[in-house]
Amino acid sequence: MGIVNVTPDSFSDGGAHFTPQAAVAHAYSLIEDGADILDIGGESTRPGAAAVPAADELQRVLPVIEALRDCGVPLSVDTCKPEVMRGVLRSGADMINDIRGFDSELSVQAVVASDCALCLMHMQGEPRTMQQHPSYDDVVREVHDYLSAGARRLQEAGVSADRIVLDPGFGFGKSVAHNYTLLRELTAVMGSDFPCLVGVSRKSMIGAVTGRPAGQRLGGSVAAALAAAARGAHILRVHDVADTVSALQVWAAVEQGVRA
């Protein structure tokens, strides 16, 4: 899954794709690089980032979705606003990626009648303050229980199981130690009932171990992506699609062999 930010303040890639045209061009380069899904986001979740009204967020992402509708890969939209969910689904989005885990009744109502895929992510606290005091008794159990309860709640609301993807939410209300425990124990966190999405690309957990700023986290991000894949992650949400695909191809050749 290649990341397409349509925000002026994205701190992981400098907001290079703020105009719809730039975002669409970047999206096509990610497809060329081997992306199987695109994740389009119009709201920054950076701690302290300004809240974006739904109308502005729609104005950012809709032209991108419309331009990419026939690009050949499914389109995910990173949003937690019910109004944005409804708007992008009308325009052909295939997946809604809600970092708030569809925690509001309105967000569930916005998606239940469509047939889109849903990514339900774990977060402790609120984006603005979540990194101040992340705290768990047992991070693996608590994230696991949140995700399985969330999946049950969606199904009780009428979402079929085959639409649901779960995500531990790396960096969302977690210390560096919590993040690496979740990654190491990914199979226990996720269980085996739903596909697993992992987003670690360029995050602080990579910087914390390598000492590198966000622009120099490629090697660390690829290593973390491989660790997730080795533990059964189904979808890797990444900025650097070409290098991640190369790493996965080599890893697969090691694991499965190469035809003579």
Ligand code: YH5
């Ligand atoms: C995710 O994990 N993450 S937005 C900080 C960075 C670099 C990147 C300090 N949306 C996820 O990508 N959706 C985001 O450097 C997500 N899972 C899902 N499902 C944060 C992000 C980032 C943050």
